[in-house]
Amino acid sequence: MTGFPRSGLLGSAAVGLGLLAAAWTTSATAETYKWITFKPQGAGDAQAISTQWFVDEFKTRTDGKHQIEVFWGGSVAKTREVPDSLAAGVGDFGDIVTPYFPDRFPLNNAVGFFIPQPKSTMEIAELMETWHATYPQFGQELTSQNLKAIGYRPLESYGLLCTSPVRKAEDLKGKRIRTYGFAYPALVEALGATPVSIATSEAYEALERNILDCTPIGPALAHGWKYDEVAKYYIEIPLGASFGHLIAMNLDTYNGMDEETRTIVDQLGSEYAKAYSDELDATIAQVRAGWTEKGVEVIEFPTEELTSIVGDERIQAVRKEWINRADAAGVPSAEIVKELSF
The missing domain is CATH 3.40.190.170 (Bacterial extracellular solute-binding protein, family 7)
Incomplete structure (x- = not known):
């Protein structure tokens, strides 16, 4: 009878089982x-x-x-x-x-x-x-x-996208500005504007229908939500990244x-x-490069007119709220506050 020797068959079987075990192990750990x-x-x-x-x-x-x-x-x-x-x-x-x-x-x-x-x-x-x-x-x-x-x-770092030009703090008086979260309502009030709570998905129509005058946003998101179709003034007010x-x-x-x-x-x-x-x-x-053709005007806002109101009691009350939470958690807040201050 022609065939493999018994030892060869056992050896082949052992190799086959070894390969199978190795394959199973690799599959099991993936x-x-x-x-x-x-x-x-x-x-x-x-x-x-x-x-x-x-x-x-x-x-x-x-x-x-x-x-x-x-x-x-x-x-x-x-x-x-x-x-x-x-x-x-x-x-x-x-x-x-x-x-x-x-x-x-x-x-x-x-x-x-x-x-x-x-x-x-x-x-x-x-x-x-x-x-x-x-x-x-x-x-x-x-x-x-x-x-x-x-x-x-x-x-991204935010500015204000508005339906009319804003060149100084005085121009914000009475404006209806979209707000959310903690700091924005207090900041808008300190600027003499009116905070309006509107969902992100509803802001396009609100700007288009003059329910809103401005919304805090960055260029990428303004373009992504197509707000820059209905609001043509981007105000470089240094709100910072959130x-x-x-x-x-x-x-x-x-x-x-x-x-x-x-x-x-x-x-x-x-x-x-x-x-x-x-x-x-x-x-x-890319968005900024396309704004000229799209008719969006970028307006520089005087930084000092923003930083000068940070001491407003409404803004400081919001900051104090977080400081109290940090202190309660045992986090030394002074260094963090310093990092986030102008």
Whole structure:
């Protein structure tokens, strides 16, 4: 009978079983993580583009062993559902719009109490990273809810988009200006204008119908929401960048990663703000370049006329509210306040 010797058959079988076991082990340890976001995939803005950057880099740096699948456009969790969905493990990564949860994340909403302030998008991202590294209370605010911040996505520096020219503080008297959050209502009142609470999605029509005279916004968002179709004056009033989104993870997922993968996530989180900020800057430059043809006039606002009102008691009362929260949490607030002051 012609064939393999018995020892050869056993050897071949052993090799085959070994290859099968190796393949099974590789398959068992490979992971596909879920990223849940409210952003539409085709938005084409800095937020969506930088999210895809993170996903692509994660796959590359893990040599394709792990990957992230993005569930775009609120398909798994709407904007206000993301923190609970992440905490419950419905997703592994996600975008938390921090200002929507002022009582849930009071420390991480610090910047929202200090408008106007002098910092840019990248500077605010760096401050947030520093605060998380320096004051454990910032992170504990998240870990207590089974969440972990791995990156920071501040919004762009804001000015005012208006339906008529504003060249000095006096021109703002009586204007109806869209407000939200903590600092903007107090700031608008201190400027002698009238704060009006209107949702982002409704502001286009409000500007078009003269229900609003102005809205605080940056060039990229003004173009993205098409507000610059109905309001043709962009006022360079230095409101500063405001903090927008945490790039967060389910804490159990993060802790369950092997050390190598966790290190990659930490590196990407640290690099994320630069990738996002670079994309945002490119978008802003493109929007500004197109404004001339679109008939949008950019008007410089005297900085001193804004900074001179920061001492107004209404503005200071808002800032004091956050200071009290920080003090109660054991965070020394003086250095943070100094960073966010002109």
